Amino acid sequence: MSIRLWSDGHSFPGEQLKALREQVGEGGVEIELLSPRTTLVPATCFTPEQAESLLSLAGQPCRYDETAVWSDAWEGMVAVMAIDRATLEQLPKSVRFTSPLLALKSDSPQSVLLARYENLLYVKVWDMRLRLAEVVRVETDEDLLYYLARLGEVLPLRSYSLVVTGDEPRKLRKLVKKYFK
Numbered sequence: 001m002s003i004r005l006w007s008d009g010h011s012f013p014g015e016q017l018k019a020l021r022e023q024v025g026e027g028g029v030e031i032e033l034l035s036p037r038t039t040l041v042p043a044t045c046f047t048p049e050q051a052e053s054l055l056s057l058a059g060q061p062c063r064y065d066e067t068a069v070w071s072d073a074w075e076g077m078v079a080v081m082a083i084d085r086a087t088l089e090q091l092p093k094s095v096r097f098t099s100p101l102l103a104l105k106s107d108s109p110q111s112v113l114l115a116r117y118e119n120l121l122y123v124k125v126w127d128m129r130l131r132l133a134e135v136v137r138v139e140t141d142e143d144l145l146y147y148l149a150r151l152g153e154v155l156p157l158r159s160y161s162l163v164v165t166g167d168e169p170r171k172l173r174k175l176v177k178k179y180f181k
Contacts, residue, residue: 030096033069034117037062037082038099040133043073051080071098077130100166101133108161112151112180115166121147122166125155141175148179 039058046054051068055061062068062082069088071079079099100122104113108126115122119139125132138144151157162180164173 029092029094030098031091032103033081033083033097033099034120035081035083035099036060036120036135036137037066038101038135039080040077040101040130041080043076043078046070046073046078046080054080055082069097071102072096074098074102077102101135104163104165106161106163108163110159111161111163112155112157113163113165114172114176115164116144116168116172117166123147123151125151125160127155127160131155144175148176152179 037055037060039055039060041054048070051070052062055068060082065085066082067085067088069081069083071081079097079102081097081099083097100115100117101124104115104122104124106113106126109128111126113122113124113126116138119137121136121138121144123132123134123136124130136147138147148157157179160180162173162176164176166172
């Protein structure tokens with residue numbers, strides 16, 4: 001079973017938690033955690049004891065009411081994310097976490113991968129290797145376009161292929177296509 005959970009002031013309804021606890025016995029649960037405080041860490045450098053410190057080092061420290069959780073290693077990377085402590089305490093201990101940053105993938109050696117979920121933009125840039133992986137808060141389309149304009153000042157975006165996923169991929173592609181080939 002796989003579910004998506006917002007962790008940025010969003011609550012997790014009690015009926016969903018009850019259903020989640022009932023499902024855990026049937027093969028486990030993986031939660032895709034949507035959090036603006038997310039970073040990728042090489043699996044060889046990750047230890048659970050350092051999770052909160054790694055978020056802080058990435059400039060995304062947990063808030064006073066949050067703690068760090070992490071994904072399983074996937075293609076040599078671990079996603080470290082902040083989650084509300086009260087929500088985590090309600091979840092079964094056996095849940096696993098993942099992030100859209102891990103799932104963003106392209107076959108092109110030079111690509112920009114974008115996934116927008118409400119006000120969060122997940123960005124991954126590949127140029128023969130991982131160049132950038134981050135989560136950006138974009139409240140409006142203008143915020144998103146501003147971010148891409150700034151990114152375009154450092155990278156020749158027109159030479160990159162574009163991969164788009166998320167809540168409304170067609171809308172996102174139409175919005176950003178002028179920046180890419």
